[in-house]
Amino acid sequence: MEVVIVADAAAQGELVASAVAELIARKPDALFGVATGSTPLPVYQALATKVGAGQVDVSRLKVCQLDEYVGLPAGHPESYREVLKREVLAPLGIGDEAFLGPDGSAEDLPAACAAYEQRLADAGGVDLQLLGIGTDGHIGFNEPVSSLASRTRIKTLTERTRVDNARFFNGLDEVPRHVITQGIGTILQARHLVLLATGAGKAEAVAATVEGPVSSMVPASALQMHPHATVVVDEAAAQQLKLADYYKATYASKPAWQGI
Ligand code: PGA
Secondary structure (H helix, E strand, O other): OEEEEEOOHHHHHHHHHHHHHHHHHHOOOOEEEEOOOOOOHHHHHHHHHHHHOOOOOOOOOEEEEOEEEOOOOOOOOOOHHHHHHHHHHHHHOOOHHHEEOOOOOOOOHHHHHHHHHHHHHHOOOOOEEEEOOOOOOOEOOEOOOOOOOOOOEEEEOOHHHHHHHHHHOOOHHHOOOEEEEOOHHHHOOOOEEEEEEOOHHHHHHHHHHHHOOOEOOEHHHHHHHOOOEEEEEEOOOOOOOOOHHHHHHHHOOOOOOOOO
16 A cells, blocks of 8 residues: 655645546546545545646546445435535546446435446446545444445445534434445546545544454455555655654655556
């Protein structure tokens, strides 16, 4: 695992946007897996700046979704499809036709999950997948004790995740209980995984992910099984890492983005 410790969220955004820009330069029709949540926003902003400046051409880029709430009506502003349209597609000038996501309002949810897996495969697989991390160690909405081989499926959110996400709704009661999420096995098929975390609240989950045992109790620890996983954290999120000095000496100046 590459562990890159950066000063702050702005530096994180700039670094990861550069990696995405390099990918697009090398593969203009890449499939870019995006994540919702607060953490990746500086990445999207930095990427939008590069697109606006004419440094990155996203006209052939495809974008895909990691997870989605179940049961929100189509067009609900907090459905992840709508969030990603606002935060990623619109600022980058990417149209809906280049966007892949699961249908959280489908009548037949298992069929919607299977259809989404197929669409990802048909699109050639994910080239770079951005990941946030939950305070409980989840990636996507793969909560603790998710199968490390899981595929896209329906999951039930933990109370902790619902509380964490209540800030986007008018109170906890409105936060859906069920979701569709790419499975951990699905996520591990992406060619490059980039996990982002900022703030002391993520320090415990980050340390367990990077330096703890691989365990379904910490779903993000499955990244240890991936041949090219990069963890980009600020100083606060890095504060429980035992080998922080080693990571700084090894990866701080030039992370090995090559070989995606
Ligand atoms: P956050 O969410 O970026 O808003 O902290 C991360 C997650 O729950 O995966």
